[in-house]
Amino acid sequence: QVQLQESGPGLVRPSETLSLICSVSGGSISNGDSYWSWIRQSPGRGLEWIGYIYYTGTTYYKPSLKSRVTTSVDTSKNQFSLNLRSVTAADTAVYFCARGRSSSGAYYFDFWGQGNLVTVSS
Amino acid sequence: SYELTQPPSVSVSPGQTASITCSGDKLGDKFVCWYQQKPGQSPLLVMYQDTKRPSGIPERISGSKSGNVATLTISGTQAMDEADYYCQAWDVSTAVVFGGGTKLTVL
Numbered sequence: 741q742v743q744l745q746e747s748g749p750g751l752v753r754p755s756e757t758l759s760l761i762c763s764v765s766g767g768s769i770s771n772g773d774s775y776w777s778w779i780r781q782s783p784g785r786g787l788e789w790i791g792y793i794y795y796t797g798t799t800y801y802k803p804s805l806k807s808r809v810t811t812s813v814d815t816s817k818n819q820f821s822l823n824l825r826s827v828t829a830a831d832t833a834v835y836f837c838a839r840g841r842s843s844s845g846a847y848y849f850d851f852w853g854q855g856n857l858v859t860v861s862s
Numbered sequence: 863s864y865e866l867t868q869p870p871s872v873s874v875s876p877g878q879t880a881s882i883t884c885s886g887d888k889l890g891d892k893f894v895c896w897y898q899q900k901p902g903q904s905p906l907l908v909m910y911q912d913t914k915r916p917s918g919i920p921e922r923i924s925g926s927k928s929g930n931v932a933t934l935t936i937s938g939t940q941a942m943d944e945a946d947y948y949c950q951a952w953d954v955s956t957a958v959v960f961g962g963g964t965k966l967t968v969l
Contacts, residue, residue, distance in 0.1 A: 777958075787897075787905065787948055789958035800957060803863075836904060840958075846893030846911040847952040852904040 742767040744837050746856035752831075753862050758824040760856055762837030769818045770795040775840035776813065776820045777849060780833040788833075792840055793820055827860045834858075864953035866961035873967045880936040882964045884949030887930065892951045894932040896925060899963075900945045908947075909934060936966075944968045 748760035762776070769776060777792040791801035793811040801809045805824070813820040824831060834857050838849040866886045874880035884894060894912050897905035907916050909925040912932065922937040936943050949961040 786963045787950075787960040789960065792958075802957060803955075843911065844893075845952075846895065847958065848895040848907060848910040848950065849897075849905070850907050850910075850916065852906075854904055 742839055742851045744839065744851055744853035746835060746837050746853045748835075748856055748858070750857055750859060752827055752858060752860050754828055754860055755826055758822070758827050758831060758835075758858055758860070760822045760835055760837070760858070762820050762822075762853060764818045764820075764839075767839075768815075769813060769820065770815050773841060775842065775847075776811075777838045777840045778811065778822045779836045779838055779849070779852075780831075781836070781855075782830075782833045785833075790822065790824075790835075829860050832858065832860045864951075864956040864959050866949055866951060866959055868947075868949060868961040868964045870962070871965045871967065873969055874936075874939045875969055876939060876941065878939055880939045880943070880966055880968075882934045882936075882947050882949075882966065884932045884934075884961050885930055886951065886959075889930040889932060889951065890927065892953065894925070894927060894949055894951050896932075896934045897948045897950065898943075898945045899948065905948065939966075939968055941968050 743765045745763045752758045775792040778790040808825045810823040834855040837853045839851040896909040898908045899905040913925045948963045
């Protein structure tokens with residue numbers, strides 16, 4: 741059973757960079773059929789996909805966030821990370837990491853972390 | 863950008879059948895999956911590739927698609943099914959897209 745756990749600060753100041761790490765256990769991050777994703781959920785709102793990173797370092801981001809997002813993967817630690825630059829109050833959300841799977845044109849998330857609430861405030 | 867539309871809320875009586883819809887342009891050409899999210903919890907995958915149930919998901923939860931509308935059906939609805947449900951698909955222009963979510967209330 742794959743498990744994911746987010747870690748990082750719960751408070752980030754406006755204009756600074758939000759940084760989170762996702763630690764993966766119960767499976768290798770180098771699994772060739774897994775896409776390691778970040779998804780967020782603003783308080784009382786729906787889900788918003790941010791982007792994914794493959795174990796090779798290949799990335800794919802939501803177009804509207806692409807200019808502010810960077811992700812990286814550390815296969816030796818079985819971790820991947822998120823950096824979101826120039827944050828504003830609109831970036832306040834619970835940030836989830838999740839494992840994405842692709843099969844015959846379908847794309848879905850089968851394992852999720854518990855979520856990390858990040859508040860942007862001075 | 864690509865959008866998926868869900869009704870904000872659906873109500874159902876215990877033991878009855880609940881149907882939650884998800885519509886989108888050319889959705890018939892894409893695969894849809896569904897997530898259940900209870901308050902304070904992470905989303906749980908309950909359906910993928912339109913009609914496939916992950917291990918551990920009860921058979922009374924099923925998925926279907928007709929034209930550009932996907933439907934998640936919960937038969938014999940129980941109090942434990944009360945949750946928010948999100949559909950999700952992949953679009954070549956927007957990548958991963960989630961629906962706005964549907965709050966299922968078991969009255």
